[in-house]
Amino acid sequence: AALGFSVPAKIQSTANTAQKFYRHGVVLKQVAHFYNTIDRQMIPSQQALMLEAAMAFESIIKNPKAGTKTGSEGQVQITWDSPSELEQYISRLQSAADRLTSENRRLRKCHGTLVDWTVSLMGVDLLRQQQKWKDTLMDIRHMMASLIQEGFNPGNMRPWRLHWDHQLYKALEHQYQLGLEALNQHLPEIKVELIFRYQQLQFRPSLEELRAKYYREMKKFICIPLHFRGVGEASSAALTIFPRMISRNAGGFTTVYRKAEQLFHRLHLVMEKFRDWVVLGSLDLDALVDQHCHGVPDWERNLRALKARGREAEKLPNTIHVDCVTVSTLPVKSAIDDHIQQLFDALLSSLRRSISANLQAIDSFLSEAQSSLSVRPQTVEEIGELNQKHAQLSKRKPEVEPLFLEAERKNKLLRSVAGGGVEQLMELRTRWDKFEIMMESHQLMIKDQMKVMCSKVESEVHAFSLELEKFAARWHQLKPGDQLLEGDKEACSGALSSLKERRAEFDELMATATRLRSDCEHFGMSQPEFPLGEELQADIFQHEQMWALYEEFSSGLEQLSGEDWISFRGRTYQFDDFLLSWGDKLKTSGEPSALTVRLQKDIDRFQVLLPLLKYVRGEVFSPDHWHELFRTLGMPRGTTLEKLTFGDVIAAADAITSSADGLKELYSRAQGEVSIREALRELELWGAGASFTLTGYSDSANKELMIIKDWKDLVNQVGDNQCLLQSLKDSPYFKGFADKASIWETRLADLDEFLHQLNQIQ
Numbered sequence: 200a201a202l203g204f205s206v207p208a209k210i211q212s213t214a215n216t217a218q219k220f221y222r223h224g225v226v227l228k229q230v231a232h233f234y235n236t237i238d239r240q241m242i243p244s245q246q247a248l249m250l251e252a253a254m255a256f257e258s259i260i261k262n263p264k265a266g267t268k269t270g271s272e273g274q275v276q277i278t279w280d281s282p283s284e285l286e287q288y289i290s291r292l293q294s295a296a297d298r299l300t301s302e303n304r305r306l307r308k309c310h311g312t313l314v315d316w317t318v319s320l321m322g323v324d325l326l327r328q329q330q331k332w333k334d335t336l337m338d339i340r341h342m343m344a345s346l347i348q349e350g351f352n353p354g355n356m357r358p359w360r361l362h363w364d365h366q367l368y369k370a371l372e373h374q375y376q377l378g379l380e381a382l383n384q385h386l387p388e389i390k391v392e393l394i395f396r397y398q399q400l401q402f403r404p405s406l407e408e409l410r411a412k413y414y415r416e417m418k419k420f421i422c423i424p425l426h427f428r429g430v431g432e433a434s435s436a437a438l439t440i441f442p443r444m445i446s447r448n449a450g451g452f453t454t455v456y457r458k459a460e461q462l463f464h465r466l467h468l469v470m471e472k473f474r475d476w477v478v479l480g481s482l483d484l485d486a487l488v489d490q491h492c493h494g495v496p497d498w499e500r501n502l503r504a505l506k507a508r509g510r511e512a513e514k515l516p517n518t519i520h521v522d523c524v525t526v527s528t529l530p531v532k533s534a535i536d537d538h539i540q541q542l543f544d545a546l547l548s549s550l551r552r553s554i555s556a557n558l559q560a561i562d563s564f565l566s567e568a569q570s571s572l573s574v575r576p577q578t579v580e581e582i583g584e585l586n587q588k589h590a591q592l593s594k595r596k597p598e599v600e601p602l603f604l605e606a607e608r609k610n611k612l613l614r615s616v617a618g619g620g621v622e623q624l625m626e627l628r629t630r631w632d633k634f635e636i637m638m639e640s641h642q643l644m645i646k647d648q649m650k651v652m653c654s655k656v657e658s659e660v661h662a663f664s665l666e667l668e669k670f671a672a673r674w675h676q677l678k679p680g681d682q683l684l685e686g687d688k689e690a691c692s693g694a695l696s697s698l699k700e701r702r703a704e705f706d707e708l709m710a711t712a713t714r715l716r717s718d719c720e721h722f723g724m725s726q727p728e729f730p731l732g733e734e735l736q737a738d739i740f741q742h743e744q745m746w747a748l749y750e751e752f753s754s755g756l757e758q759l760s761g762e763d764w765i766s767f768r769g770r771t772y773q774f775d776d777f778l779l780s781w782g783d784k785l786k787t788s789g790e791p792s793a794l795t796v797r798l799q800k801d802i803d804r805f806q807v808l809l810p811l812l813k814y815v816r817g818e819v820f821s822p823d824h825w826h827e828l829f830r831t832l833g834m835p836r837g838t839t840l841e842k843l844t845f846g847d848v849i850a851a852a853d854a855i856t857s858s859a860d861g862l863k864e865l866y867s868r869a870q871g872e873v874s875i876r877e878a879l880r881e882l883e884l885w886g887a888g889a890s891f892t893l894t895g896y897s898d899s900a901n902k903e904l905m906i907i908k909d910w911k912d913l914v915n916q917v918g919d920n921q922c923l924l925q926s927l928k929d930s931p932y933f934k935g936f937a938d939k940a941s942i943w944e945t946r947l948a949d950l951d952e953f954l955h956q957l958n959q960i961q
Contacts, residue, residue, distance in 0.1 A: 244362035245306045247355040248346075305349075309342055310359075317366045325374035326385040326420060339363065339430050357431075364429040364440055371427060372444050378420060379451035383458040386416045386523040393473060393526055395534035398481040400470055402526075409524070410463060417455060421445065458522075465521045473531055476512065479538040484545040489552075495608045498550050502616055505546070509539050550613050554621050557606040564599045565630045568592050572637045575648055582645060582652075589641050596638075603631065656718045660727045663711055667731050670708060674701060674735060705739055708732070755781075760846025767845045768816045774845075775809055778802050808852045811859055815848060831858050882920055882943055 206214075316335050323331050343360065347353050378385060389412060392403045402409060424444040431439055492498050512535050519526040571588045574581075610620040712729055719726055759767075759774055767773075782802055815832075829838050832851040848855075855862065897903055920943075 241303055242307060242310055244359045245303075245310060247358050248302075248306055248351050306346075309346065312342065313339055313363060313366075317363070317370050320367070320370040321373055323374065324385060325371070325378045325423065326382070326387070336367070336430070339367075343430060360429075360431050364431045367427075367429050368440055368444065371424065371441065372448070375424065375444060376448060376451065379448060379455055382417060382420060382455050383462050383522040386413070386420070389413060389416075389524045391524060391526055392530050393470065393528050394530040395477045395480055400474055400477050400531065402466070402470070403530070406463070406466065409466070413459060413462070413524075417459065421452070421455075462522050462524065466524060466526070469519055469521060469526055473515075473528070473535075476515075476535045477531065477538065479542055480534065484542055485548065488542075488545045488549040492546070492549055492553075495605065495612060498546060498609070498612060501546055502543075502612075505539060505543055509536075512536065512539065547613065547617050550609055551621065554606050554609045554613065554624075557602045557609070558621065558623055558627060561599060561602050561606070561627050561631070564595065565627065565634055568634050569630070569637070572634075572641060575644070582648070585641075586645070589638070592638065603628070652718075656715065660715050660719070663708075663715060664727075664729070667708060667712075667729060667735075670704065671731055671735055674705075674739070702739060705735060709736070756849075757846075760844060760849065762845045764843040764845055764848060765840065768812070771809070771812050774805070778805050778809070804852060804856075805849065807856055808849065811855050811862065812848070815855065815862060831861055 316339060320332065320335055323335070325332065343356060347356065389409065391409055394401060394403045404412075422445075424441040427439070427441040429439050429441060488501075492501060512532065515528060515532055515535075517527065517529055517532070519528060571585065571592070574585070606621075606624060610624055614620040709732065712727075712732060716726055755777060759777060762770075782799075825840050832854040834847065834851060838847065
């Protein structure tokens with residue numbers, strides 16, 4: 200029309216119609232392009248989630264529903280003849296396309312977010328940041344839950360969940376493999392203390408508990424895939440894909456266990472590192488110090504070494520990290536400090552003891568020296584002893600003096616390390632100076648004392664002469680004379696005792712005389728003479744020789760007298776031998792003296808006694824006979840046979856001799872009574888044991904009877920016993936047994952009569 204041509208009305212009408220639907224055609228073209236390309240814009244795992252929107256879009260295309268005409272195939276179609284219906288259709292179609300597009304964008308955005316989260320998990324430590332894993336996994340689940348709340352079908356979400364389970368598996372396996380390689384380093388920190396208890400270095404908790412805890416944590420990590428559920432809808436973790444991760448990575452477990460053992464070996468090495476530090480805790484420190492510390496250099500060297508050791512102990516680390524195990528060494532360091540302090544105290548204590556020992560030795564020496572040198576001698580022996588002690592002290596002085604220097608060095612060291620020393624040292628130094636003065640003045644004191652003692656010796660010599668004269672007067676008055684030999688045994692024994700006492704007293708006087716002579720010789724004085732002492736010595740010796748013979752005789756007799764009479768009465772020959780030997784000895788002793796005459800009289804008296812001893816032996820005596828014997832001999836009341844000794848018998852020698860006839864009669868009577876008593880005892884024994892000898896017999900009626908046989912033997916026995924009784928009556932000692940014999944005489948007479956009657960009856 201612009202060119203001047205006329206456009207037909209039909210064309211213009213068609214153009215106007217085309218102009219009206221052009222916009223809708225472009226929209227339809229775009230929708231058609233979207234429909235043909237939408238599948239390429241979807242993520243494959245999310246396609247199931249888009250299924251409802253896509254089906255809704257497709258149903259609009261296939262079922263326009265409004266302003267329709269039925270086509271040749273029976274489908275509802277929209278034509279260009281109805282612009283309003285076309286407008287509505289295009290609006291509905293565009294709305295469905297927009298919904299599909301927005302849902303796809305929403306899902307793609309969620310998918311991209313999950314990609315970022317999952318990629319970030321690749322760098323999240325599975326051991327140390329398990330909570331971040333849990334939080335991320337919870338965020339993923341919340342996102343999927345929110346999509347379900349927005350209207351997405353949970354059933355259509357299964358492919359997408361499975362897809363993300365596989366992605367999470369990759370991230371989990373990556374961290375799982377990294378964790379297995381460095382499990383010993385990345386396990387949660389395990390704290391342990393190194394302690395010293397019961398004299399042993401040990402861990403708290405113990406190494407066994409530590410090992411159990413470590414393997415428990417290791418097992419917990421290894422079993423993470425067993426409990427990892429992912430984002431799937433499986434009812435338990437065992438139904439997911441994650442448990443197979445353990446078997447897929449089983450090859451790494453060898454490394455895990457090897458590194459675990461290496462870790463515990465390193466822990467053991469940590470303990471061994473401290474073992475030398477605690478060795479003091481298992482020792483007796485006092486004994487150790489006493490064994491090795493003897494001189495000042497020993498204490499100085501040990502104190503310096505101990506101080507250096509203390510500085511080294513301070514440098515020991517408070518904590519030691521062994522992979523995931525943190526070892527706190529504070530307890531064992533505290534124990535080490537205690538041990539060092541205890542050793543320090545032991546060194547100081549030993550040093551004090553050593554100083555005290557030195558001071559005690561010095562004090563003992565000074566006390567002994569002062570007690571010896573401060574005594575003024577009163578006798579020559581004391582002067583000699585004092586000079587000897589002075590020489591010994593002079594010899595020991597060079598040995599004791601170095602103890603002062605050593606004690607001062609030790610005390611100086613003690614002051615420097617302990618702040619205080621032993622105060623007794625100054626006092627001992629003063630005493631030592633006093634001791635040296637006493638040693639130097641010793642000889643002057645001895646000379647002065649010698650002058651005093653010379654005058655003292657002169658006084659003692661004069662006093663001794665007077666004492667000797669007094670003794671001589673007593674001796675001549677009291678010495679045993681010949682008249683004592685006429686006395687009894689007690690008088691002789693008293694004289695012997697008195698002689699021994701005089702001898703002891705005279706020996707003391709002679710010892711004093713010897714000492715005085717020695718003192719005079721030592722002091723250069725003239726020797727004193729004691730002629731009276733020599734006279735007394737000769738006189739006393741003469742009396743001792745005389746009385747020694749009597750003492751020897753009395754001693755031998757006393758030895759026999761101590762024998763009990765029951766056992767000795769069968770060995771009286773020993774007494775006879777004793778008397779014979781002394782008789783021979785007196786005959787060969789030389790010229791007779793009053794003492795030998797006295798001894799010969801005693802021997803003669805005892806020899807008269809010897810034959811009479813058989814009458815007092817008493818083997819056949821009854822208690823009544825013994826009592827009569829004791830009365831006859833005049834022995835003390837209460838004397839018994841059990842306590843009777845041979846000494847009691849010879850003490851009654853005179854009574855035995857004078858009563859010889861009575862003893863003979865007593866002995867004969869005892870023997871006769873014994874014979875009668877034995878005869879009556881035999882008769883009683885026969886009466887108790889005699890019985891009839893019976894034998895069987897059949898009478899005329901064939902009745903069995905028992906009859907007596909051996910009548911002759913029975914009658915003879917009764918007759919013999921009657922004769923025995925008759926013979927006893929002839930004994931002069933029968934009177935005491937007449938009653939008992941009369942009874943038996945009656946019994947035997949009756950028995951004889953009864954036996955004859957029984958014999959006749961039988």
